[in-house]
Amino acid sequence: MSGVALQARDVSRWAGGKTLVEAASLALRSGEVLGIIGPNGAGKSTLVRMLAGLDRPDRGEITLLGRPLMQWPAHERARRLGYLPQHFTPHWDYRVTELLRLGLDRTPQGMAGLSALAAQHGLEPLLERRWSSLSGGERGRSLAAAVLAPSPGVILADEPAAALDIGQAAALMALLKGRAAMGAAVAVVVHDLNLAFRWCDRIAAMGGGRIRGEGVPSAMSAPGVLEDIFGIEFERLHAADGSAVVLAVRRPQG
Amino acid sequence: MTWLLPPLGLLAGLLLGAETLSPAEAWSVLRDPGQPLAQLIWQWRMPRVLAAGCVGALLALGGVVFQGVFRNPLAEPYLLGSAGGAAMGATVALLVALPVPSSLALPALAFAGAWGATWLVLALARLAGPASIAALLLAGVAVAAVLGAMRSFLMLALSDETVSLQAVLSWALGGVQTPAWPQLALLAGLTGAALLLCLALARGLDLLGLGEAVAESFGLQVRRFVALAVLAGAFVVAVSVVWGGLVGFVGLMAPHLARWQVGALHAPLMPRAAAIGATLAMLCDGAARAVLPPAEIPLGLVTALIGAPFFLLILAREARRR
Numbered sequence: 001m002s003g004v005a006l007q008a009r010d011v012s013r014w015a016g017g018k019t020l021v022e023a024a025s026l027a028l029r030s031g032e033v034l035g036i037i038g039p040n041g042a043g044k045s046t047l048v049r050m051l052a053g054l055d056r057p058d059r060g061e062i063t064l065l066g067r068p069l070m071q072w073p074a075h076e077r078a079r080r081l082g083y084l085p086q087h088f089t090p091h092w093d094y095r096v097t098e099l100l101r102l103g104l105d106r107t108p109q110g111m112a113g114l115s116a117l118a119a120q121h122g123l124e125p126l127l128e129r130r131w132s133s134l135s136g137g138e139r140g141r142s143l144a145a146a147v148l149a150p151s152p153g154v155i156l157a158d159e160p161a162a163a164l165d166i167g168q169a170a171a172l173m174a175l176l177k178g179r180a181a182m183g184a185a186v187a188v189v190v191h192d193l194n195l196a197f198r199w200c201d202r203i204a205a206m207g208g209g210r211i212r213g214e215g216v217p218s219a220m221s222a223p224g225v226l227e228d229i230f231g232i233e234f235e236r237l238h239a240a241d242g243s244a245v246v247l248a249v250r251r252p253q254g
Numbered sequence: 255m256t257w258l259l260p261p262l263g264l265l266a267g268l269l270l271g272a273e274t275l276s277p278a279e280a281w282s283v284l285r286d287p288g289q290p291l292a293q294l295i296w297q298w299r300m301p302r303v304l305a306a307g308c309v310g311a312l313l314a315l316g317g318v319v320f321q322g323v324f325r326n327p328l329a330e331p332y333l334l335g336s337a338g339g340a341a342m343g344a345t346v347a348l349l350v351a352l353p354v355p356s357s358l359a360l361p362a363l364a365f366a367g368a369w370g371a372t373w374l375v376l377a378l379a380r381l382a383g384p385a386s387i388a389a390l391l392l393a394g395v396a397v398a399a400v401l402g403a404m405r406s407f408l409m410l411a412l413s414d415e416t417v418s419l420q421a422v423l424s425w426a427l428g429g430v431q432t433p434a435w436p437q438l439a440l441l442a443g444l445t446g447a448a449l450l451l452c453l454a455l456a457r458g459l460d461l462l463g464l465g466e467a468v469a470e471s472f473g474l475q476v477r478r479f480v481a482l483a484v485l486a487g488a489f490v491v492a493v494s495v496v497w498g499g500l501v502g503f504v505g506l507m508a509p510h511l512a513r514w515q516v517g518a519l520h521a522p523l524m525p526r527a528a529a530i531g532a533t534l535a536m537l538c539d540g541a542a543r544a545v546l547p548p549a550e551i552p553l554g555l556v557t558a559l560i561g562a563p564f565f566l567l568i569l570a571r572e573a574r575r576r
Binding site: 049052053054074075077078079081082083085088089090091092093094095098099102103105106130132147 | 325457460461462463464465467468470471472473474475513517518519575
């Protein structure tokens, strides 16, 4: 269960004289959901874009299944690695079925899986609908279905819940968790700390372009860690199952 | 439905002209192909109308490729400056004494001009940030204006008795000449090749419509693909400009009309857009010949007259969508 699917070693990226990510090392293991948390500008999206192969690290190395990410042929990588972007607006008013076809194109069996894919994500009634006519939740589900169509072994999601309501966000996390249970290695950037603590197996916290801490949710929600990263104080409540619920309370003095 | 349009356009193009045929005359032409009027139709109008159809199809394909690659619903060869670049190259080939035969220099320079102008517009638009619809159009307008001024200067400075100003000017304003049959066969072959070339880009354009990040993660090598698509688009535009001069807005209208019918996927879109573009060009060319007989008005004038309001319509729709 703990095979490393995607690994970043000491990756850094600069842009315009500014360090976006500095010496970040991270391992995504099969069967595990890794949450990435941190304040805005911490470098989370930049790191995820590098992990997805969209941006090249200026220093350091990323390997997918032991092979350098940039050495994978584009179509092979596309089959093994799914990327859910932070913002997604197609430039043309595609139908849901067209979006799913584009996602399925990456699989060897191609269009044969279309009806199964639609059923799996509850999209059958939406297949002929155009993107502009979908609600936010329907858009999220359609995009996730297209991205996850080839059942990629690595799933990278950059704040996929940003535009979703609380129920839709939980459903999306459950979907990612289910993929991990099927053996995928998942990394997801999450703004809502409690969503991260509830659904992730491990948490990596970023601040100022660096990874400032990594561990299981109970360790990361312990006093001191979050204060250090976000620069504010947190209060901890305890849910019935013993897990921590955190509340941001106020700025520290000074 | 779409496939019925080009035959109708062809028919209208054959009837329209300095002498517009009545249905009775058309019937007599069909019954007696030996009469002088029939000769006129088959020898003169037929190749001319077919050439206009090819030019329209090429403009439509250029529009589909440029709209897809720039992900901009207002992109088209004329507004983007690529047609202006091709015209600049062609003008140089026509007016400047070059060491190569003009049958070679003309298409080569038209292609180089279209390609160079498109990249120039793209580079200028990128200065204004990624994916700005307005920036791309403004850059296109600016580049087209500079190229147009340079072309006019070349025409005034270099035209002499051998190349009349009149001929170059009427071509620059957009107008299809009546080709000889072998020429027409070449144009038709190139149009077919252009369609196949564009169809090869269809899947990549579909993916690019998802945005660069998702396209890349779905396996499209975005930078390489964009470079390839611009090259293909420049080829298509260059062929259309060599045969039809500067004809605006067909490349804008045809893709949209086709998209309303079949949706956004590019493979079904391309042949339909080409059919609609061909029809538009044949109709407009017919009108250009029929309005002021015995004179012809430039084809580009007719297409601009109906295309510019269409442009505003799309612009308004986009403004509402965003």
